[in-house]
Amino acid sequence: MVEPDAGRSRAAQVVLEEIALLQQAPTVSILITGESGTGKEWIARAIHFGGLRFKGPFVTVNCAAIPRDLAESNFFGHARGAFTGAYDSHRGHFEQADGGTLFLDEVGDLPLELQAKLLRTVEGGQVTRLGETQDRPVDVRIPWRPPTGS
Numbered sequence: 001m002v003e004p005d006a007g008r009s010r011a012a013q014v015v016l017e018e019i020a021l022l023q024q025a026p027t028v029s030i031l032i033t034g035e036s037g038t039g040k041e042w043i044a045r046a047i048h049f050g051g052l053r054f055k056g057p058f059v060t061v062n063c064a065a066i067p068r069d070l071a072e073s074n075f076f077g078h079a080r081g082a083f084t085g086a087y088d089s090h091r092g093h094f095e096q097a098d099g100g101t102l103f104l105d106e107v108g109d110l111p112l113e114l115q116a117k118l119l120r121t122v123e124g125g126q127v128t129r130l131g132e133t134q135d136r137p138v139d140v141r142i143p144w145r146p147p148t149g150s
Helices: 010-023 039-048 068-076 114-124
Strands: 058-063 101-105
Touching: 010 039, 039 058, 039 101, 068 114
Parallel strands: 058 101
Antiparallel strands: none
16 A cells, blocks of 8 residues: 655655756666565666657566576577587576666676676677677666665
8 A cells, every 4th residue: 555645755856856957968888786575676667668768668687587608698688609509699697688778687696797797788789699709789778786885
């Protein structure tokens, strides 16, 4: 049940004001923190769908649920034949979110070396699929949630 005064506190008003500002800033990446169940994904969706990127895709990734051996392929994609079982080429999460928003939940649960690759992609705006040598440009906004307890 939603309380009738939900969203009227000063703290909630500050969050809504910040969302309105971020909706007009299409390229900035955003760190969203808070306890489980406090609406971090809702905030990311509000920024995306109320902002300049609303026509682009909104892709949510639960980083804690990605198996270690598939994580790099999931994020960056792969070329056909890049590894055993890669029968077709695959667009990773960054390419799927191109022109829109990629929401990373529990990014701290990923291996550190993969976190470094994610950071390089966020900073450089390019991905290289596994099994390829050519970079592909990507234009994504990244609102992400740090590990629980941060």
